[in-house]
Amino acid sequence: MRRESTAKKIALFGMLVALGFVFSFVEFMLPINLGIPGVKLGLANLVTVVALYTMGPTETLIISVVRVMLAGFTFGSISMMLYSMAGALLSFAVMALLKKSGRFGVVGISTAGGVAHNAGQLIVAAAVLETANTFYYFPILLVAGVLTGAVIGFVSKLILERLKHIK
Amino acid sequence: MRTDTKKNDIILIAALLAAAAVVFVIWMAVSRTGGTVVVTVDGDEYARLPLDKDTVLEIKSSGGTNTLTISGGKADMTAASCPDGICVDHYPISRTGETIICLPNKVIVTIEDASESGADLYT
Numbered sequence: 320m321r322r323e324s325t326a327k328k329i330a331l332f333g334m335l336v337a338l339g340f341v342f343s344f345v346e347f348m349l350p351i352n353l354g355i356p357g358v359k360l361g362l363a364n365l366v367t368v369v370a371l372y373t374m375g376p377t378e379t380l381i382i383s384v385v386r387v388m389l390a391g392f393t394f395g396s397i398s399m400m401l402y403s404m405a406g407a408l409l410s411f412a413v414m415a416l417l418k419k420s421g422r423f424g425v426v427g428i429s430t431a432g433g434v435a436h437n438a439g440q441l442i443v444a445a446a447v448l449e450t451a452n453t454f455y456y457f458p459i460l461l462v463a464g465v466l467t468g469a470v471i472g473f474v475s476k477l478i479l480e481r482l483k484h485i486k
Numbered sequence: 487m488r489t490d491t492k493k494n495d496i497i498l499i500a501a502l503l504a505a506a507a508v509v510f511v512i513w514m515a516v517s518r519t520g521g522t523v524v525v526t527v528d529g530d531e532y533a534r535l536p537l538d539k540d541t542v543l544e545i546k547s548s549g550g551t552n553t554l555t556i557s558g559g560k561a562d563m564t565a566a567s568c569p570d571g572i573c574v575d576h577y578p579i580s581r582t583g584e585t586i587i588c589l590p591n592k593v594i595v596t597i598e599d600a601s602e603s604g605a606d607l608y609t
Contacts, residue, residue: 396569398589427495434502448529448587448594455513455583461506465499 331374332382339366339386340393347394361436361467363390367411368429368475373482376415383407398447402440409439425479426472433468434461519580521599523561525554528592537561537580537597549591561595563588 342362363386370379387407391400413435417428437460445454525533527547535541537559545552550567560578568590576586585596 422492422494423498424492424495427492427498430495430499430502444587444589447589448592455585458506458510458513461502461509465502469499
């Protein structure tokens with residue numbers, strides 16, 4: 320991995336956090352409602368995937384956590400933050416592991432991340448509400464996670480191909 | 487930087503979709519049109535209503551109020567004090583196991599079999 324100057328790294332951190340924050344806000348303002356709670360595009364995951372490929376796992380984790388906290392405190396609620404955090408952490412863990420295995424491309428990793436994000440939220444919902452009933456949403460959220468994750472993966476791929484030329 | 491889509495990606499996506507299909511088919515096989523609407527607030531049972539009798543129930547919780555309307559054999563959340571209103575947007579439910587959840591108010595509306603006692607599920 321090439322060495323980067325601290326200033327460059329800080330600038331990149333700030334930019335990616337800000338971008339993720341804007342994506343979270345856009346999604347908060349324009350929710351896509353399908354009558355099923357928890358289904359959303361997950362635009363902010365775009366930043367997570369791109370960061371994972373351009374910066375590395377530790378940096379990606381920091382960016383995700385900061386972004387979720389910022390969004391939660393600014394226009395969300397504590398409970399929303401809890402759900403987002405669970406989704407973001409599980410999604411990050413799955414994507415980082417799959418990337419490390421080296422057997423998957425961006426689309427596959429992003430898809431697994433989308434599914435993991437929904438699974439994380441579902442687990443928190445089941446814990447908070449003390450019921451296993453929420454798992455009846457699982458098939459729907461699984462398909463939704465695959466679709467949104469694949470879309471984000473394709474877009475990430477396009478972005479990464481262009482970023483290759485910027486050093 | 488390797489960003490190319492691999493065969494493994496396709497297999498992964500297919501496996502996830504297959505898993506969803508299997509869970510969905512199992513769920514469709516075990517669920518039937520239920521007979522009882524059970525409302526719980528913060529894990530405690532709040533009300534138990536027959537699905538075939540049209541009624542409107544005000545659910546009062548620490549978080550606020552939710553209005554549950556039972557009509558034409560389906561239960562639907564028609565109003566809620568929560569900011570997001572996700573439970574209000576939820577489609578009306580009628581099959582056993584189907585659930586409408588209001589996370590901010592910790593209200594769960596679920597459909598059960600008329601014969602089932604169901605108490606052990608919630609304690």
